[in-house]
Amino acid sequence: MQARITVTLKNGVLDPQGQAIEGALGSLGFSGINSVRQGKTFEIELEETDRDKAQKILNDMCEKLLANTVIEDYRVRIMG
């Protein structure tokens, strides 16, 4: 079972990397950019075939390792 996890900074948490990218895009001549925020994705393939069980395992992975839940949000999407 294939899944995609997206981890992004919570609203209000400063994102210096996103600001640097915004600056770099400006230097390259792109204008009209209101904001850039960077995050991470994980594409995970599990042996588990039960959707609910896979969802539970993936949430658990996020809580324990993949996301810092103090400053980050995560979304789990199972792609079947």
Place this chain on the structure above:
Amino acid sequence: MQARITVTLKNGVLDPQGQAIEGALGSLGFSGINSVRQGKTFEIELEETDRDKAQKILNDMCEKLLANTVIEDYRVRIMG
């Protein structure tokens, strides 16, 4: 106009970071993991309101800065 860009390594390109995460998940007791691959996301807010123009600008940003198209693929999703 809000958009999300996802940049992932092309198939066949070695992903040592993904392998390290796979190892770390194993150490935490997670089993049945076939593969982990890591990527990046960018959440970008543009002033542009025309969907086609925004798509073109975002593709351009990927080609010029956000993705290394030799080893990475990118997907642009406009969320309106």
